[in-house]
Amino acid sequence: MAATPCAPRKAVVPALERLQTAMANDRFVTYNPTGLKIIDGNVTIASPESIRADLKVLRPHFDALITYSARDGNEHVADIAAELGFKALIIGLWTPADTEEIRNAMAMARKHPKLVVGLSLGNEIILGERGTWENMSAYVALVRSRIPEVPITITEPFAQFMDSDASDFLHSADFLLVNAHPIFEKWFATAGPVNWAEFVVKITDDLADKFCGPVLIKETGLPTGPLNSGFDAEKQAAFWRELERQMPPTRQHAFAYFAAFDAPWRVSDFNPMGGHHPEEAFWGLFTENRVPKPVIEGLPKLKN
Incomplete structure (x- = not known):
């Protein structure tokens, strides 16, 4: 039974x-600048030049972005994305209680109203026990009061x-951004690309x-390493080809x-899951040096 309209x-x-037009017609990719690093709490800020180099590499294959933060260099993403002809941007905030992030996100949305199609107030805050549903509803209400459009x-x-x-x-959200990783399911190792994609669908x-609103799967896929854990570039590419086949994009x-x-x-x-997760190093469709992996070789370039 489908949700009530x-x-x-x-x-x-x-x-x-x-947003819904972008979901149906554009190609989204999640983006964290290669120049931004956070190690033991020490932040290396991404420069506008490195962000521009990143986005130039992405633009032939992608025309829509989802970010994770609105500071430490990410505040430049909207300007550069607009300059390079990206069509849609969903701005993520890592810490929705951070007033600097909120200011930066609102400034980008107001400066680029045709580009910015949504705001995401946090990534896995509930899972990571960094906040409650009541907290998240309060953040939504606060930001909505300042930028209701x-x-x-x-x-x-x-x-x-x-x-x-x-x-x-769910009654207060305008759309959903969802993480759905088959690699964390118990059956993953005994399944294959068809089953992994079926899981996401x-x-x-x-x-x-x-x-009842639009649902955009923000994170899924396979990393390309560590190799000794059974991950590789061929499996990553096979997953994405199968998901493309099983889940053609729509407005919903x-x-x-x-x-x-x-x-x-x-x-x-x-x-937020705790423990050691070496696969976190290998989720990219490109290496950290911006070299494309096999998954990109099988992804047709965009026409504009």
Whole structure:
């Protein structure tokens, strides 16, 4: 049974229309600047020059971006993306209680109203126990009061959105950004690309039964390493080719490619799942030096 149709907020209709058009027609990729690194709490800020170099590499294959932060260099992404002809940008905030991030995100959205199609107030905050659903609803209300014309959501794994505690929040979100990783499922090692993609499709369908707005899978896929854990570039490419086949994008349901670039520093960064996760270094479709992996070789370049 599909979710009951709902009417979006009047103020957000034009931007939500742009978001849904982007979901159906553009190619999203999640983006964290290669120049941005956070190791043991020490931040290396990404320069505008390195961000421009990143986005020039991405632009032939992608025309829509999802970011994770609005500071430490990310505040330049909207300007550079607009300059390079990207068509859509969903701005992520890592810490929605950070007033600098909020200011930066609102400034980008106001300066580039046709480019910015949404805001995501945090990534896996509920999973990582950095906040509660009540906290997230409060952040949404605060940001919405300041910039009501922009669609707002948060990012969580599918299980968090399916939890009954999330029901009130789902009524306040304009769209959903969802993480759905088959590699963390017990059956992953005994399955193959068809099953991995089917898993993502089923998650999207299940969420459609609970939420009537657009659902965009933000994170999924396979890393290309460590090799001794059974990951490699061929399996990564096979997954994406199968997901492309099984889940053609629509205005209601689509996916982003995750992630733009490898990030070896992520192994030492905070991980909401706890423990050691060496695969965090290898999620990229490009290496940290911007060299394309086989998955990119099988992805047709965009016409514009």
